[in-house]
Amino acid sequence: MRIVRILSLAAALGAVALAPAIAEEEISYPKQKWSFDGPFGTFDRAAAQRGSQVFNAVCSNCHSLKQAYYRDLKGIGLENEAITAIAAGFNVPTVADDGSNAERPARPSDHFRSPFANEKAARSANGGALPPDLSVIVKARDGGADYIYALLTGYGEAPSSMKMGDGMNYNKAFTGNQIGMPRPLNDGQVEYADGTKATTEQMAKDVVTFLSYIANPEMEARKRLGVKLVLFLVLMTGVTYAVKRKVWADVDH
Amino acid sequence: MAGLHKSEFANPVVNWIDTRLPIFTMMQKEYGVFPTPKNFNYFWNFGALAMINLVIMIATGIFLAMNYTPHVSMAFDSVERIMRDVNYGWLLRYVHANGASMFFIVTYIHIFRGLYYGSYKAPRELLWMIGVVILLVMMATAFMGYVLPWGQMSYWGATVITNLFSAIPVVGESVVTWLWGGFSVDNPTLNRFFSLHFLLPFVLVGVVFLHVAALHITGSNNPLGIDVKSPQDTLPFHPYYTMKDSVGICVYLLVFAALVFFAPNLFMAAENYIPANPLVTPSEIVPEWYFLPFYAILRSVPSKLGGVLLMFGAIAVLFVLPWLDTSPVRSSKFRPIYRNFFWVLLVAVVVLGLVGAHRPEGVWVVLGRLATFYYFFHFLILLPVLGKLERPLPLPESISRPVMAGGGGPLPGGAAAKPMEKI
Numbered sequence: 001m002r003i004v005r006i007l008s009l010a011a012a013l014g015a016v017a018l019a020p021a022i023a024e025e026e027i028s029y030p031k032q033k034w035s036f037d038g039p040f041g042t043f044d045r046a047a048a049q050r051g052s053q054v055f056n057a058v059c060s061n062c063h064s065l066k067q068a069y070y071r072d073l074k075g076i077g078l079e080n081e082a083i084t085a086i087a088a089g090f091n092v093p094t095v096a097d098d099g100s101n102a103e104r105p106a107r108p109s110d111h112f113r114s115p116f117a118n119e120k121a122a123r124s125a126n127g128g129a130l131p132p133d134l135s136v137i138v139k140a141r142d143g144g145a146d147y148i149y150a151l152l153t154g155y156g157e158a159p160s161s162m163k164m165g166d167g168m169n170y171n172k173a174f175t176g177n178q179i180g181m182p183r184p185l186n187d188g189q190v191e192y193a194d195g196t197k198a199t200t201e202q203m204a205k206d207v208v209t210f211l212s213y214i215a216n217p218e219m220e221a222r223k224r225l226g227v228k229l230v231l232f233l234v235l236m237t238g239v240t241y242a243v244k245r246k247v248w249a250d251v252d253h
Numbered sequence: 254m255a256g257l258h259k260s261e262f263a264n265p266v267v268n269w270i271d272t273r274l275p276i277f278t279m280m281q282k283e284y285g286v287f288p289t290p291k292n293f294n295y296f297w298n299f300g301a302l303a304m305i306n307l308v309i310m311i312a313t314g315i316f317l318a319m320n321y322t323p324h325v326s327m328a329f330d331s332v333e334r335i336m337r338d339v340n341y342g343w344l345l346r347y348v349h350a351n352g353a354s355m356f357f358i359v360t361y362i363h364i365f366r367g368l369y370y371g372s373y374k375a376p377r378e379l380l381w382m383i384g385v386v387i388l389l390v391m392m393a394t395a396f397m398g399y400v401l402p403w404g405q406m407s408y409w410g411a412t413v414i415t416n417l418f419s420a421i422p423v424v425g426e427s428v429v430t431w432l433w434g435g436f437s438v439d440n441p442t443l444n445r446f447f448s449l450h451f452l453l454p455f456v457l458v459g460v461v462f463l464h465v466a467a468l469h470i471t472g473s474n475n476p477l478g479i480d481v482k483s484p485q486d487t488l489p490f491h492p493y494y495t496m497k498d499s500v501g502i503c504v505y506l507l508v509f510a511a512l513v514f515f516a517p518n519l520f521m522a523a524e525n526y527i528p529a530n531p532l533v534t535p536s537e538i539v540p541e542w543y544f545l546p547f548y549a550i551l552r553s554v555p556s557k558l559g560g561v562l563l564m565f566g567a568i569a570v571l572f573v574l575p576w577l578d579t580s581p582v583r584s585s586k587f588r589p590i591y592r593n594f595f596w597v598l599l600v601a602v603v604v605l606g607l608v609g610a611h612r613p614e615g616v617w618v619v620l621g622r623l624a625t626f627y628y629f630f631h632f633l634i635l636l637p638v639l640g641k642l643e644r645p646l647p648l649p650e651s652i653s654r655p656v657m658a659g660g661g662g663p664l665p666g667g668a669a670a671k672p673m674e675k676i
């Protein structure tokens with residue numbers, strides 16, 4: 001009867017192994033190398049700063065980042081003065097002394113400015129499509145950073161057999177291959193202060209690094225604490241096991 | 254009889270309290286000198302681990318609740334605020350969210366331990382049934398907790414699951430409206446789920462107390478499944494099992510920490526980082542992993558009512574398991590046939606979990622039905638019949654003499670039908 005057990009275990013392993021193969025047409029994205037991968041990974045400061053430049057210059061025209069504050073840019077190594085200057089470049093709504101609606105330059109303590117007052121405004125400016133908030137977009141899509149990168153670099157000519165919807169753009173990473181977002185990144189679109197060449201791929205990589213930071217601002221602190229805690233627990237496990245052995249040494253079991 | 258307790262503690266303060274309220278004597282009796290079988294393996298750690306897990310959930314939950322806002326227009330943002338702006342809020346939330354997964358991992362291992370070693374058999378039937386109640390309350394708690402962050406899966410999961418009650422004939426629709434507090438999952442639903450999610454863990458504490466109280470009446474089962482016969486078979490709980498449990502706790506915390514600090518979103522659906530939107534249905538609505546086997550059973554029946562009944566039936570059979578299994582022998586070690594079917598059951602449940610994670614199409618439908626069939630076949634047909642047919646291996650005389658000197662030889666014929674031992 002041992003054979004039954006072996007067979008059933010084999011069946012279980014088989015099922016687990018086959019599952020991905022049987023699973024439906026899931027699109028997979030080429031795995032990129034990210035500075036923040038792995039238990040010791042950190043955000044590449046230079047890339048994240050370049051990425052914030054791309055976000056502020058390009059994406060922020062259509063996308064909000066409403067969970068994040070300008071002050072969060074400190075976490076990618078920007079100085080207070082630089083942050084104040086970046087924030088001041090955007091106007092946020094306020095109420096004037098006479099009670100009328102007005103605008104004022106943003107401060108580091110403000111949330112990133114939302115480009116549209118509401119969903120209707122956002123849709124009507126984008127041909128009916130709604131640009132999603134990007135605060136946690138890296139966590140909100142299967143494939144995470146790899147997917148966003150594939151999306152930003154996935155534009156191209158639609159195959160002639162494909163009937164494109166009105167105002168839709170071909171993108172090989174997007175479900176259904178038709179996306180309402182026009183190609184946002186083109187070579188040389190921004191000029192990097194550090195002299196890095198602003199290719200589409202470079203900008204995509206940088207902005208995804210930035211968005212990964214915005215989605216996981218706690219990541220570096222989390223991993224640092226985690227490494228310490230795991231080392232401590234490994235030690236504790238060893239010590240506890242040794243004590244347990246000693247306590248049990250005289251028991252015949 | 255009323256009267257002061259005669260305390261034996263030397264410390265005057267402890268003695269004073271103990272004389273009037275003998276909690277120190279009780280702790281000493283139940284966790285200090287408590288006689289515990291000496292042959293536990295590490296599978297006996299998981300009850301203690303579940304208890305620790307419950308404490309962790311309550312501790313993190315209370316601090317989350319201080320910062321969480323149960324309103325449809327603020328819940329999602331308040332959770333993000335916890336993650337970003339509350340000091341160590343990310344730690345609270347990731348521990349709580351992954352703690353739910355750890356809780357189910359630990360509890361499921363604990364349950365399968367019971368299935369393998371026959372811990373549900375006399376005299377531990379009530380202990381086992383209280384355990385099934387714990388499982389049910391845990392499931393309700395986790396389900397309602399998952400609704401709180403108010404992401405897409407929160408909203409649509411709540412919609413799908415509450416809608417199951419509409420399968421009840423005649424009053425189904427009214428029941429669902431009553432559960433929702435309206436005509437769809439909305440703010441009243443979120444509010445009551447928050448209230449219940451806060452309450453149920455404390456109910457759980459009460460039920461766990463009963464579980465442990467019942468355990469300390471019957472005493473623990475053990476890997477041999479035979480009764481304790483003499484003091485030589487046992488060890489005082491402290492220091493032997495306090496130390497052994499400590500080893501388990503360290504390893505458990507290691508796994509937990511690896512999850513929280515290095516893969517905190519491993520078990521979380523990406524979709525739940527999208528704020529709830531009643532106008533957009535996600536392409537696939539998948540419950541948390543720990544519900545997948547039940548979800549698969551639900552979907553393996555083409556009729557809604559049938560599926561719901563079968564799903565609840567999957568838990569109901571556990572409830573009456575002590576009377577379904579007719580074999581008097583507890584441990585699988587001595588049940589050569591049952592032992593194999595235990596593994597088949599485990600495989601069937603894993604397969605159900607996989608089926609639950611996939612769209613009910615093609616091979617998944619077939620697999621789901623086969624595994625569902627086996628699940629019920631195992632409990633309703635196999636266990637009652639097997640107990641009568643199977644010839645158990647010879648049982649050892651006692652825990653301290655597991656290997657019978659001179660080979661005890663097989664039990665006399667018909668032993669299978671006899672109670673396995675008399676005290």
Ligand code: HEM
Nearest residue numbers: 310311314315317318321346350353395398399401402454
């Ligand atoms: C049996 C113990 C418990 C279980 C299994 C449990 C389970 C869960 C789950 C699965 C979530 C959703 C996690 C997420 O994706 O964010 C959650 C959230 C939450 N729970 Fe619990 N919980 C337990 C105890 C408690 C207690 C005792 C409290 C409060 C006293 C509490 C308060 C909260 C709050 C405020 C949230 C929303 C914040 C969040 O989503 O992280 N929980 N719970």
